[in-house]
Amino acid sequence: MGDVTRHQETLAVVGGGRMGEAIVRGLLESGTLTVGQITVAEPSEVRRADLTAEYGVRCVASGVEALPAEIVILAVKPQVIDAVVTDLAKSLGESLVVSIAVGVSCLRLESLLTETTPVVRVMPNTPAMVGEGMAVVSGGTAATAEQIELVRALFATMGKALVLDERYQDAAAAISGSGPAYFALVVDALARAGVRHGLSRGVAQTLAVQTMLGTARLIEEGDLHPEALVDGVSSPGGTTIAAIEALESHAVRSAFAEAVAAAVRRAKELGS
Numbered sequence: 322m323g324d325v326t327r328h329q330e331t332l333a334v335v336g337g338g339r340m341g342e343a344i345v346r347g348l349l350e351s352g353t354l355t356v357g358q359i360t361v362a363e364p365s366e367v368r369r370a371d372l373t374a375e376y377g378v379r380c381v382a383s384g385v386e387a388l389p390a391e392i393v394i395l396a397v398k399p400q401v402i403d404a405v406v407t408d409l410a411k412s413l414g415e416s417l418v419v420s421i422a423v424g425v426s427c428l429r430l431e432s433l434l435t436e437t438t439p440v441v442r443v444m445p446n447t448p449a450m451v452g453e454g455m456a457v458v459s460g461g462t463a464a465t466a467e468q469i470e471l472v473r474a475l476f477a478t479m480g481k482a483l484v485l486d487e488r489y490q491d492a493a494a495a496i497s498g499s500g501p502a503y504f505a506l507v508v509d510a511l512a513r514a515g516v517r518h519g520l521s522r523g524v525a526q527t528l529a530v531q532t533m534l535g536t537a538r539l540i541e542e543g544d545l546h547p548e549a550l551v552d553g554v555s556s557p558g559g560t561t562i563a564a565i566e567a568l569e570s571h572a573v574r575s576a577f578a579e580a581v582a583a584a585v586r587r588a589k590e591l592g593s
Contacts, residue, residue, distance in 0.1 A: 328353055328475060333390035333416075335405060337363030337372050337380065339447065340421060341396035345376055347449035347479035362387040384409045388416070392475075395420040395430075399591040406433045417468055419443055423494050424592030427461030427487060439464040441472045442487060444494045445479075447501050454480030455497040459487035491592075495584035503580065508533060 332354060334341045345361060348354045356377045362384040363369050369380035381387050384405060393413065397405050399422045406418075410433060418440045420430055427440045434440065440461035448454045456476035460469040469484060476482040485493060508529045515525025540547060555562040 328358075330354075330358070330391040330471075331389075332359050333362060333384070333387035333393045334359065334396055335362045335384040335387065335393060335409070336396035337361045337365070337368050338396065340445065341394070342372065343447045343450045343454075344394060344396065344421075344445065344479070345372070345378060347452065347454060348475070349376060349378075350450075351452060351478045353475065353478040360387040360390065385412050388412045389414055390416055392417045392419060392472075395422060397422060399423055399425050402430075403433060406430055410434050410438075413438060417441065417464075417471070419472055421445055422591075423498065424491060424588035424590070426592055427459065427464075429592065431461055431463065437463055439468050441469055442490060443472060443476060443482075444490055444498045445476055446497050449476070449479035452480060454482075455500075456480070456482040457490060457493040457497065458482055458484045459490055460484075461487075491585045491588040492581070494588050495581040499580075499584050503577070504533065 332348070334345055341361065341363070345359060348359065349356065359378045361369070361372055361378055361380045362382070363372065363380055364382055366382075369382070372378060373380050384393075385408065387393075388409070389412075393409070393416045395402060395405060395418065402420070402422045402425055413434070416438075418430065418434065418438060419442075420427075420440065421443050423444070425442070427442050430440045430442075431438070441464050442459045442461070443456050445456040446454055449456070454476065456473075456479070458469060458473045458476065460466075473482045473484055508526065511529040512522060512526040515528065516522055520528075536550065539545060539550060551565065555565060
């Protein structure tokens, strides 16, 4: 997890869905912001009540009601972001606008705002809720290096965050943004396979989850290429090499490559 530094900025999160909640929880859990610094704009009355009960943050029905705020995070779906930004544009003042909408470029948002409004695009993911998020940050034309770094540092308190040229955002979204679903699918597949061979669901899932966590740490802390780890576990004529051959016979690498390509295509469709 990144170094936790308490920030002084006020924050408006426009959109109280899954990702908006992940950001709120991550910032509060890490101690980066306090309850009093965050306002969530969410049209659903039931959802507002749930968020206030769970986190104690102020919730309002519209983005305009959440202003003024020094940082405004747009945590809404790409299909509605144009309408949301247009509604907010006249009330933003000097706010720094941060968008997490998949596929939506800084240029598209800037076209709806004044030319001096700074825009930063971020692709976070839901593990931010437990301090293990991965975020990719890209700045728009009016965003300064200091503002881009502020956003990177904010998201880094919920895990890791790096700055990339915006042309890589869709590819990053296809890996880290959608990635939690891929890995959850692998865990579920392994757990179901374990049950098929007599393990309880709880035991099989614990084995799969802890093995995934430990392998990630090995790759990261040992600075290992994944192939080196595969070779290290695969004894000649052993069980692992038999399992790897079975996976390769089903073109598992190609399946993941196709999944990432499909996600990239969809991101571009949503952003057009």
